[in-house]
Amino acid sequence: MSLDPTGVASVENLTVRYGTKTILSDFSLVIPDGCTGLLGPNGAGKTTLLKTLLGFVSPAGGRGQVLGLDVATQGMLIRQKIGLMPEQDCHIPGMNAVTFVAYAGELAGMPASQAMRRAHEVLEYCGLGEARYRNVETYSTGMKQRIKLAQALVHGPKLLFLDEPTNGLDPEGRDQMLELIRDVSHGKGLSVVVSSHLLPDIERTCDSVLVLRRGELILSGPIDALRSTTGCTVDVELAERSAAFGESITALGGTVGEIKGNRVRVAFVDGTKGFGTLVFRAAKLSGAQVRGFAPAQRSLEDVFMEAIDQ
């Protein structure tokens, strides 16, 4: 059986062990183009998967490809085309930002003059233009996160692996980092894999998601498709909260779900026709005023918790 060539990366029956401990077991997945979130609780195997795709870890079994290159035999070519923003703080000691990023470019094979020009460009892009001549060791946590992104981008990778990119950032820094990720992963010809256990980060930046639990893939797909609900479930917005509206819905054969403020989630039995009419009838019976209603969407947290609980 051949590996799926449609995604930017894929693995098939992958098994990775550290000593006697199995981290990934008979694991298969396809990472699609665009921005993909790699979700999972701590210890799910997200970082191990990234390190295996980079060729840092030799799998005990199975195989994988990144951008059409074999993980086991073409690690060097893979690393030429990808950028890694590691989870831990990392820098080359004794260098200022522009020297560090230019050096990272030279390590990737860029001529020194091109690497220096490009270092200035990506530092400006990552918002470190003003601090580029400061020693990296004096940087704040937010700045260190940005410089990790800059060194990953300097050689113009086709695929970017971001491992917990918002670790240790304050809300403002986190917003800026997510904005950068969103920007770089859309319309720039660059695919991005964001590994995180923070659902809102994935929800804000990614188009699709892969959920891991204890070394197994338990859920995957476009975020919009995963969030959509099955059957006739609608979110009804009322002018004000009304308990009578819920009772009327129940009387008409529907089910009242989550209530958030004046927003009520209503579900009807599959195949119910004219559920809009039923909503208005319930409103009339209860005297509630309907401001609007729309097909319900679950939050990514709901999707994640559901997948984890299964």
Next chain:
Amino acid sequence: MSQPNVQESTVNSPIADLTYRNYDGPITSHTFRWWVVALSVLRTNLKKPGFWINGGLIVLIFLFQALLFFFSNNVAARISGGGAAGDAPQKLMSYGTTAYQAISATSLLVTIAALIVGSGSIAADNRANALLVYLSKPITKGDYLLGKWMGVFMLLAGLVVLPTILLWVFYATTYADEGFFKQEPWLWAKLLGASLISPVLNTSLMIGFSACTKNARLAGSLFAAFTFILLTVSNTAGFLMFRNATLDQDLGAGKAVVRRAITVQHISVRGVADGLSMELLDVDPKKVMAGGPKKLRKRLQAPYPLPLVGIGLLMIILPIGIARAKIRAVEVVSG
């Protein structure tokens, strides 16, 4: 016709171009990727004053030896009444012996320079998680290690090789009339070989110790302790063996007993460098080994070269092997 408001648009737009562009420029061949790492080691360490102070002291040692050679040569010429063209006077010191003494005298300074430039070479990267940056780029562990080794080696070699070349130039310019090129046609190669032994040994050991820790000071301390403890132990053991061997010799034992003792005395970083340099430069140990009663000094011999070559190779291969095993982008959890 209205003109666009250029001034206003300039004020409102950022000075720098903040958009992201893909890089589609040239990429160099992978073959010399290690050179980027080596160049970085050179750039970082050439800024350290300690390195230049060591360099200055080494130059002074060579200058002193050259002056000593020059004056002793002149004295010898006057005593023997020679010095006429084509009639080379007998020298008190040979070219090789003078160079050996200079190279040997610099060995402590080379070790100190290795501490300055090499202790943090990999340890600092371990501490700053820099291996994740290096190894996520298209370079191999071998490229990284070769780059670090070459960077440190070039600095240490530069400290000894450059003054050695100057010494040779001094010989060539001053004694060409006295048949220097005829007498020593291969001295340049011998000098080059002798001057590289100590930098090679010190670089390999320092890189090995540096790869084992996350702390440059600890790596330096371990290297210094290893170097000096080995020197003290081998010197003491060798000296005791030498005394016993001379007694045995008095009782009729052969010269080999003494030579074995002297070889043991050379089982250290400095000893291996000195012993092999002595062999390369064809130095008579009786003229260069100081101290001890005259009776004992007369029995001095050069150490056996082959065991020293073996020990030297071990001092190069073992630390590099350990460093290679220690360099990895991920921590491997066993158990």
